[in-house]
Amino acid sequence: MDFEEIMSKYSPKQLAFAHEFITQGNVVVAAKAVGVSEQCAHAWLRKGLRQDLSRLKSLYVRDAMAKLEVALSDAVGVVRCLMNDPEVLASVRLNAEKTLIDSALRSVEVSELLERLAELESIIRTDD
Numbered sequence: 001m002d003f004e005e006i007m008s009k010y011s012p013k014q015l016a017f018a019h020e021f022i023t024q025g026n027v028v029v030a031a032k033a034v035g036v037s038e039q040c041a042h043a044w045l046r047k048g049l050r051q052d053l054s055r056l057k058s059l060y061v062r063d064a065m066a067k068l069e070v071a072l073s074d075a076v077g078v079v080r081c082l083m084n085d086p087e088v089l090a091s092v093r094l095n096a097e098k099t100l101i102d103s104a105l106r107s108v109e110v111s112e113l114l115e116r117l118a119e120l121e122s123i124i125r126t127d128d
């Protein structure tokens with residue numbers, strides 16, 4: 001199920017609750033934040049929202065990752081300028097190089113983990 005399908009299943013208030021619940025991790029806090037009772041929030045969760053929360057969370061993470069990739073491109077440009085500017089202190093250039101390498105390694109690790117997670121989710125779905 002993709003983001004649009006999930007979005008079409010719920011009201012804006014339910015989606016706001018889901019977002020708050022994902023970010024806050026607490027039904028009472030999330031319900032209060034969107035102006036509904038705790039009982040109402042629990043009813044939404046029982047009626048199917050709970051099953052979609054993990055998928056929504058995954059979609060939110062992927063959306064955030066896409067935004068970070070855009071920002072990362074700009075940051076890499078800045079780091080590369082520092083790294084390649086002979087007028088910049090050697091310690092700054094070295095730090096820029098380390099930053100670039102560390103970021104690249106983390107990006108690869110996260111991509112691999114997301115692929116493995118998708119494979120596991122696929123296996124779980126086929127077992128159901």
